Amino acid sequence: MDATPPRFTLETLTHLRRWTPRLFSFRMTRPAHFHFRPGQFARLGLDGEDGQTFWRPYSMVSTPDDPELEFLSIVVPGGAFTSRLETLRVGDTIRFNTLSFGFLTTDTFDSGTTLWMLATGTGLAPFVSLLRDPATCRQFPRLVLVHGVRHGAELAYRDELLRLVDEAPVPGGGSLRYLSAVTRESVPGALSARIPTLLASGDLQQAAGWPLDREVSRIMICGNPDMVQDTRSWLTAQGFRPHRRKEPGQFLVELGW
Ligand SMILES: Cc1cc2nc3c(=O)[nH]c(=O)nc-3n(C[C@H](O)[C@H](O)[C@H](O)COP(=O)(O)OP(=O)(O)OC[C@H]3O[C@@H](n4cnc5c(N)ncnc54)[C@H](O)[C@@H]3O)c2cc1C
Known part of the structure; x- marks a missing residue:
């Protein structure tokens, strides 16, 4: 048989x-x-x-x-x-x-203490899975989730994510910052520009309260190909490198389509 x-x-x-x-x-x-x-x-x-x-x-x-x-x-x-x-x-x-x-998994990284998860639209999906898993928070004591959308109603899972932020420390013992970036309308509490623009201005790092630092920061990017490309270019210009198994770096990308 x-x-x-x-x-x-x-x-x-x-x-x-x-x-x-x-x-x-x-x-x-x-x-x-x-x-x-x-x-x-x-x-x-x-x-x-x-x-x-x-x-x-x-x-x-x-x-x-x-x-x-x-x-x-x-x-x-x-x-x-x-x-x-x-x-x-x-x-x-x-x-x-x-x-x-896919390789947008935390075990891909073997160092770093702050995990930045940068998503637009449905690129949020893998990060909700990661945040629901206590192992992510055990590996990275500091977590930043950024969700970029056009309209506030597209901030899917917002209530669940806000609950996770309130559960300080989050499951596993870490602390989580949840930042939303809404580009086509003004939403109280949300940033109001594209993720690459917010990175370049430093507004994202300031809102998170943590710097982006090559030693301790690890970054995952998922979503709209333009956002992924612009973010990757900005990170590369700052000296960050894509992570490869034989050549450890600081960021991983996944195109949303
Ligand atoms: C690795 C990977 C993971 C993915 N995960 C998801 C996911 O979790 N949820 C999801 O909805 N889609 C996801 N997608 C996209 C998904 O596979 C399809 O492309 C999407 O469902 C649309 O399918 P379609 O046949 O209706 O249109 P398609 O012919 O596949 O796409 C037509 C056009 O729609 C736009 N588009 C496609 N997907 C999206 C999207 N997610 N957001 C905004 N615009 C889009 C693009 O301009 C694309 O050229 C993923 C893609 C990849 C490569």
Whole structure:
């Protein structure tokens, strides 16, 4: 008898939460043999009319000890995957590839005491998973999460993140700063420029109350490719280097699409 668990499974949607008309979270069943580390992504599949399956990478919001899987999704008007995804209801099925991918994981770094997580839009997803995991806070006593969005309503998971900030110290013993940057409207308490601009002006470091320092700061960047590129360029100009296994550096990047 072949005991190899299936690589592709059919999972069931169990929960939907809409943040805005174009942004929602969903939970679905999880194959028992699917393993991942916080910060990683998997591939989800939906069938088109002609029998073709559209596969897309999605970062897990949930943690490895959660019996279900949770994701955060944009709706791209006319997008092959998300225009189908947004019509699904609880009880509908989603194809799942049980391999996990990605290096936006804290065990990639073997030094540093402050972890900066810089996200725009759905690039927040891997960082929620990391922050829900007490191991992240044990490894990095200081954590800074920056979420850049256009409108305040897109600050998904804000209440949960504010609760984590209030739980001082956060699970695992660290302390967390949660900063939001809203570019298209004024939101009380939020910064109001793009992440690369806030870094260059020093406003982000000032709002966090901690400097960005090559010795102790480690940085993860995830989201809009323009933000990722501009942030990477600014960091490189300041002497920070991308982290590679054989060439340790200070930052890791993941493009949001
Ligand atoms: C490593 C990785 C992880 C990802 N994780 C997530 C995730 O957790 N949640 C998520 O919603 N998407 C995520 N994506 C993007 C996702 O795979 C799809 O691109 C997205 O769901 C849209 O699919 P689509 O077929 O509808 O449109 P596509 O044809 O795939 O995309 C069309 C266009 O929509 C825009 N777009 C695509 N994705 C986004 C996005 N997330 N935010 C804003 N604009 C976007 C881009 O301009 C893109 O060219 C991830 C992508 C990568 C590479």
